[in-house]
Amino acid sequence: MQYQLIQTQNQLNVFVEHIRNKPILAIDTEFMRRRTLYPEVALIQVYDGEHLALIDPLAELSLFDFWQVLRDPAVLKVLHSPSEDIEVFQKYAGFVPAPLFDSQFALQLLGNGNCMGFAHMVKNLLDIEIDKSESRTNWLQRPLTIKQFDYAAADVFYLLPCFKIIIEQINDAGFFDIVINESELIAQKRAYQTPDEHLYRDIKNAWQLKPADLAVLRELAAWRRNKAIRKNLALNFVLKEHCLVELAKRKPTSLTTMRNVPEVDSIEVNRSGVEILKCIEKAKVIPVADFPEPLRRLIDFPSYKKVAKEIKQKITAVAKKQAIPEDVFASKKQINQLISWNWKLTSAEREQTPKPDLLNSWRYEYLKDTLKEWDV
The missing domain is CATH 1.10.150.80 (HRDC domain)
Incomplete structure (x- = not known):
């Protein structure tokens, strides 16, 4: 398995010329998402059957021409279980590559079970065991090791021959358009953002709250997501979900009483207490007629x-x-x-x-x- 690490603009430009008119590209991304709301892209792997490159997005590269290749409707982009990769592209490229063929969904459509992992697919279709020991590596560290590069390259090197086996069965069954359409649906759902005023409905155990409590929860849920977006923090690193419900029930009026709320620890009070109190006070002046209706399961x-x-x-x-x-x-x-x-x-x-x-x-x-x- 030969591959190229791309860290300069000239390397990227040459690679783009190689793949520009290829009909099929196998693609994968490596990213980190430990505390952040958005995935942090760390590597983009691309293989056209002849040229395999690992593009380093942490290097100072203009990816404009590469993005244009991924936009090309004449180029089929093949990914395995691309839901999070889709989010990576939405965030960093501003679009989702299309048409997009999800090999995992295609296998499910063919009756091969739900959510077949990549290593299982490779073993099942190619009878090759691949090393997945680097799956939880820190992809943002530099320099990456040879073992990490090999792992990342394998994700597209073996994806393409698997696709060639799968696509024959998909075409025989007449399911190609279904596979493409399913990826479009995932992209639509990933792009959708629930309006601020409806976020509270998705909070676990919100159905237990009274309308006055729900008015507080509505304010807190909207505040939490907006802060998460502003700080690029995962929602639970802003405030844990069960804390929202407890705060909505008890409606503390000071930082001191907030510290006595079960499940809410002092770190969260110190970090966000003043903002939380503002949400509670805002909800308290909402007219009863404007309270949310009780939630029904x-x-x-x-x-x-x-x-x-x-x-x-x-x-x-x-x-x-x-x-x-x-x-x-x-x-x-x-x-x-x-x-x-x-x-x-x-x-x-x-x-x-x-x-x-x-x-x-x-x-x-x-x-x-x-x-x-x-x-x-």
Whole structure:
């Protein structure tokens, strides 16, 4: 396995010329995400079947021409389980490479089980054992070791021959457009940002709170994400989720009383206490008429289990007819997403929220007649 480490502009320019008109590129990224909200890209691996490069984004490089290659609709970009790679590209390139072929999803679509890891795929398709001991390495350190470079290069070196095996089966089954469309759906979902005023609904145990508490939680949840974005900190490094709920319940009026709130430690009070108090005070002056409605879990709806079972049965019938694994069509989470969309959101709120997966993308083409009563 031969590869090139690219750390100068001239090296990158030459490599871009080599790959510019290649129809298929295997791509991977290495990144770190320990305390940050956004992934910190540390390496970009690219292989066209002839030239394999490890691009160092920490070097002073203009990636403009390279990004143009990834934008080219005539170039198929192959990645394995690209959800987080998509976020890397959204953050650092400002777009998601397309068309994008996810080899992990393609295997799932072919009935090879959920979430097959890269090493398992290589062993299964190529009968080659690869070393994954560097998977938790610090990719931002410099210099990287030869072992780290070898590990990173292998991720695309073996991806391309795996793809060639998978694509034959995908084309025979007529599933190519489904694979491409699924990656587009992931990109759409990664790009969506829940409005500030709705963030509180996704906080665990928020359903236990009263409307006055939810008004506080709404302010705190919006503040937490905005601070996370501003500081590039993971949400729980701003304030842990369960602390939000305790603060909303108890509504401390001073830093001293805040320190007595269970689960809230002194470090969090020292770091963010004043801001938290401002959120609580802001919520206290909100008119009762503007308090959020109590949150209901799906299980609180009397007909939920019956309806969920009926939807699942309908989807199972379509899945069998189309020879597509049922769990690819719809997970329990996706069925719940559909029901929540209809039962929990107002028409105005639906305007601000992406459609459920089952009413979107390739799934909708197969299910639109079966689920037409849910397409509100």
